[in-house]
Amino acid sequence: MLKKISVHQLGLGMHLQEFCGSWMEHPFFRSSFVLTDPKDMAAILGSSIKEVWIDCDKGLDVAAGEAAVSEAESQAQVDDEIKQMAAGQRQIAPVSAVQELERAAKICQRSKQAVLTMFEEARMGNAVDVDGAKLLVEEITDSVSRNPGALISLARLKTADDYTYMHSVAVCAMMVALAKQLGLDEAQTRSCGLAGLLHDLGKAVMPMEVLNKPGKLSDAEFTIIKSHPVEGHKMLLGGVNVDPIVMEVCLHHHEKTDGSGYPDRQSGDQISLWARMGAVCDVYDAITSNRPYKSGWDPAEALRKMAEWTKGHFDPKVFQAFVKSMGIYPVGSLVRLTSGRIGVVMEQTGKSLTTPSVKVFFSTKSNMRIMPQLIDLSSPDTREKIAAREDPAQWRFADLNELWSGLPGVIW
Structure with missing residues (x-):
């Protein structure tokens, strides 16, 4: 039987079924295992996770008299969460x-x-x-x-x-x-x-x-x-x-x-x-x-x-x-606009595959870097268009990835 309990109620010998919250908030890849190592307990208590599901049929239960979500309520919550996921009811708001x-x-x-x-x-x-x-x-x-x-x-x-x-x-x-x-x-x-x-x-x-x-x-x-x-x-x-x-x-x-x-x-x-x-x-x-x-x-x-x-x-x-x-020009693509400016694709605009949002940062006319500027090619006020793809190997912009990601030195 599943129960939702506070992480402070966890004890060695309990079967941890699932963490409540994003997997990014806890220090484990696996979320279903029996707690046997005090170091694992300390890692959970040191994370931002506040509650967990335990399976009392596969491990120890909470101590007698300790308050926890009732077994019937626990199972009902689990069933409801599973039904919502299966029905695709999780709403994710789009962001930039x-x-x-x-x-x-x-x-x-x-x-x-x-x-x-x-x-x-x-x-x-x-x-x-x-x-x-x-x-x-x-x-x-x-x-x-x-x-x-x-x-x-x-x-x-x-x-x-x-x-x-x-x-x-x-x-x-x-x-x-x-x-x-x-x-x-x-x-x-x-x-x-x-x-x-x-x-x-x-x-x-x-x-x-x-x-x-x-x-x-x-x-x-x-x-x-x-x-x-x-x-x-x-x-x-x-x-x-x-x-x-x-x-x-x-x-x-x-x-x-x-x-x-x-x-x-x-x-x-x-x-x-x-x-x-x-x-x-x-x-x-x-x-x-x-x-x-x-x-x-x-x-x-x-x-x-x-x-x-x-x-x-x-x-x-x-x-x-x-x-x-x-998109025809995926995020990170290097392109040259009709003005002669070179930029990196930042995002698809949803209006056309050929009109993404581009951050320009180099002028081929003056052959020098310019102040970065974000241009939405799908905007009715924008006369610029993509003239051609550019080969990053030829230009060797050392900060190209940082320009579109905003993350210095990002590489895995």
């Missing part, structure tokens, strides 16, 4: 990118550590904590609902060493945004987010010297890497009631519509919608991220090249929806 970026940065930091822990557990042969992963997906989904560009763009700023872990976070966020663009329901959207988070789970058992090799893989090494979808699928099969969408994306996110993908060489309609979504999100983050053997492409340039690959690689309708969710 500037407002969401700082919160998204905290989510990225916690997410990286959570995924790192999850991969380490999988590497040791332990079962995947799907319930803990769902809490992470919920927080990421909320951020995407408030502003899709913030977390997705920040997750792109990963080091080559942390690519595997932050890649999972980025694909999770993009799968959520794409699901919303495709009009999927709340349950399907959460499943897509979880699928994005776990799609590369099989890489946990890949040899690190192959996974992080700073150069082209040999045929033998590539064969090893190509086994990661099957290995991840095996891990998920060992779990309990794992979502079929998660299983499908894990196994088939490297299939291509022309049948040249792996592991099953599926083609066309043989590839599920979920796997087609996973393929687009996976490739976009891969080519826009810095890897051990190459630097990432500019977001807008990446979309242009992916459009050239659509025939034979991606589902055209899914790719079109992906572009709509990201």
Whole structure:
């Protein structure tokens, strides 16, 4: 039986079922475990969490005579919360990118550590904590609902060493945004987010010297890497009631519509919608991220090249929806306006894919930096338009990421 109690009522031997509040407010990736370590008790008491749910059937109860929410009331609250989540009744108010970026940065930091822990557990042969992963997906989904560009763009700023872990976070966020663009329901959207988070789970058992090799893989090494979808699928099969969408994306996110993908060489309609979504999100983050053997492409340039690959690689309708969710010029893209000023895309305006909000900071006419100015290209008072994409590698603006994120030196 579940009970909601104050953290000050917690005792060793109790089965902690769930924290009341955001997973970012407590120091644990997992939220369902028996309290056996006094250090864990101290960490909970030192956090901002005030109440928790305990399961009296799996651990000790509160002391006799101590006040707690009644068992009947506890179960009723749990049932009501579950029903609200299933019905998609959680209301998330949209905010600007500037407002969401700082919160998204905290989510990225916690997410990286959570995924790192999850991969380490999988590497040791332990079962995947799907319930803990769902809490992470919920927080990421909320951020995407408030502003899709913030977390997705920040997750792109990963080091080559942390690519595997932050890649999972980025694909999770993009799968959520794409699901919303495709009009999927709340349950399907959460499943897509979880699928994005776990799609590369099989890489946990890949040899690190192959996974992080700073150069082209040999045929033998590539064969090893190509086994990661099957290995991840095996891990998920060992779990309990794992979502079929998660299983499908894990196994088939490297299939291509022309049948040249792996592991099953599926083609066309043989590839599920979920796997087609996973393929687009996976490739976009891969080519826009810095890897051990190459630097990432500019977001807008990446979309242009992916459009050239659509025939034979991606589902055209899914790719079109992906572009709509990201914008033709995603956040962080470097562009030149018709005035000759260069700026970085800050946010999509919702009115047109070609009229985002841009922060200009350099004049090509005077060849010097200018005072940064935010321009909403969708405003009827604005005559400026985007004239072309610019290659960040050619300009080498050292503070480019800071200009759009507002976060100095941000990198995961």
